[in-house]
Amino acid sequence: MTTVGILGGGQLARMLALSGAPLGLRFLVMDTEADACAGQFAPLLVGDYRDEAALAEFASRVDVATFDFENVPAESAEWLATRVPVFPNPRALSVAQDRLVEKNLFRSLGIPVGEYAAVSTRAGLEAEVARIGGPCILKTRRLGYDGKGQFRIKSAGDIEAAWQALGAQADAQAEAVGLIVEAFIPFQRELSVVAVRGRDGEFRTWPLTENWHVDGVLSASLAPATIDDGLAQLAYGYANQLAEALDYVGVFALELFCKDGQWLANEMAPRVHNSGHWTIEGAETSQFENHLRAVLGLPLGDTRMLGHACMLNWIGELPDRNTVLAEPAGHWHDYGKLPRGGRKVGHATLRDDSAGELSAALERVGGGLQRMPQVDPVLKALQ
Numbered sequence: 001m002t003t004v005g006i007l008g009g010g011q012l013a014r015m016l017a018l019s020g021a022p023l024g025l026r027f028l029v030m031d032t033e034a035d036a037c038a039g040q041f042a043p044l045l046v047g048d049y050r051d052e053a054a055l056a057e058f059a060s061r062v063d064v065a066t067f068d069f070e071n072v073p074a075e076s077a078e079w080l081a082t083r084v085p086v087f088p089n090p091r092a093l094s095v096a097q098d099r100l101v102e103k104n105l106f107r108s109l110g111i112p113v114g115e116y117a118a119v120s121t122r123a124g125l126e127a128e129v130a131r132i133g134g135p136c137i138l139k140t141r142r143l144g145y146d147g148k149g150q151f152r153i154k155s156a157g158d159i160e161a162a163w164q165a166l167g168a169q170a171d172a173q174a175e176a177v178g179l180i181v182e183a184f185i186p187f188q189r190e191l192s193v194v195a196v197r198g199r200d201g202e203f204r205t206w207p208l209t210e211n212w213h214v215d216g217v218l219s220a221s222l223a224p225a226t227i228d229d230g231l232a233q234l235a236y237g238y239a240n241q242l243a244e245a246l247d248y249v250g251v252f253a254l255e256l257f258c259k260d261g262q263w264l265a266n267e268m269a270p271r272v273h274n275s276g277h278w279t280i281e282g283a284e285t286s287q288f289e290n291h292l293r294a295v296l297g298l299p300l301g302d303t304r305m306l307g308h309a310c311m312l313n314w315i316g317e318l319p320d321r322n323t324v325l326a327e328p329a330g331h332w333h334d335y336g337k338l339p340r341g342g343r344k345v346g347h348a349t350l351r352d353d354s355a356g357e358l359s360a361a362l363e364r365v366g367g368g369l370q371r372m373p374q375v376d377p378v379l380k381a382l383q
């Protein structure tokens with residue numbers, strides 16, 4: 001019996017555990033919170049990721065370890081890797097944890113990125129905003145996700161507020177200020193490549209997915225994205241290069257902006273990704289199952305799509321479930337979390353054989369739920 005250990009016990013760990021059941025796998029999930037939602041389906045070890053005793057217990061009970069959460073301290077992942085195989089490897093995790101290191105890697109691989117610079121002082125921020133010119137985004141290098149740890153700088157007048165929001169506190173406490181300022185990209189579209197690499201280096205991707213965000217949080221995804229084949233191949237190539245450079249094992253997502261027919265890479269997520277949730281019903285093998293196959297060294301499953309799929313995220317609270325369940329192509333995912341503002345509490349996937357049928361299903365669901373601004377851009381993309 002193989003036990004997979006997962007650091008982080010949120011919905012990603014929960015969906016990993018659910019997809020691993022048919023493979024006969026057992027799981028142990030570690031989280032700092034006793035009510036982590038993956039604990040409803042797998043034994044949960046509550047502990048701090050920096051607590052060696054807790055990590056040692058975790059290591060003693062699993063055959064292989066992986067993550068549902070990229071902000072597990074890199075030292076903890078390294079320590080764990082001396083006891084059990086850890087996939088993706090701790091170096092890949094640490095690169096993806098730091099927006100600056102990650103962007104430097106993209107650039108060194110020839111993956112296009114917008115202008116950016118490291119910032120550690122207020123004067124440095126002013127100088128870089130002036131150099132980049134035009135609107136910028138200030139971000140923390142570490143621990144940012146879903147638009148958290150970010151501040152839009154529309155003009156020089158916003159610099160003080162941006163610094164107060166993200167830099168001043170660490171500076172006042174004489175801590176190193178780790179920020180990155182990026183040019184604001186006026187992109188037309190956001191897409192992601194969800195890809196998997198096996199222990200033997202085999203590489204596969206699911207079709208490109210188009211994504212829509214609200215306040216920095218993913219609200220809807222559509223696959224396959226309608227896109228020029230040359231551009232799609234370029235994107236898959238970037239993901240492949242990245243996976244090779246990091247000797248990556250498992251699923252990851254590469255988030256890309258598309259501006260005037262050109263790619264600019266935003267970031268990579270070293271784990272199964274929200275923009276790949278549609279693969280549960282919309283692909284021959286889901287991202288969750290393929291992640292498990294990869295980390296266990298099993299043959300990878302086919303990533304072929306089954307028709308067209310759209311995923312809608314439920315943020316804060318769940319809408320009426322029956323509106324989705326009444327759809328022949330509607331699939332409901334409730335993460336078993338308490339409702340809370342800004343929290344991802346579930347999603348729905350609509351899957352159909354043709355774009356036209358998917359569009360009709362989406363119209364019905366959007367109409368039934370009556371408060372779904374996220375449906376409109378997807379409907380437009382499906383036209």
Ligand code: AMP
Pocket residue numbers: 114137144145146147148182183184185186187190213216217255266267
């Ligand atoms: P991130 O946490 O970096 O993935 O950012 C969350 C969202 O903010 C992205 O999906 C974009 O919609 C937006 N965003 C982040 N960085 C930029 C940028 N440099 N230019 C324009 N929009 C951005």
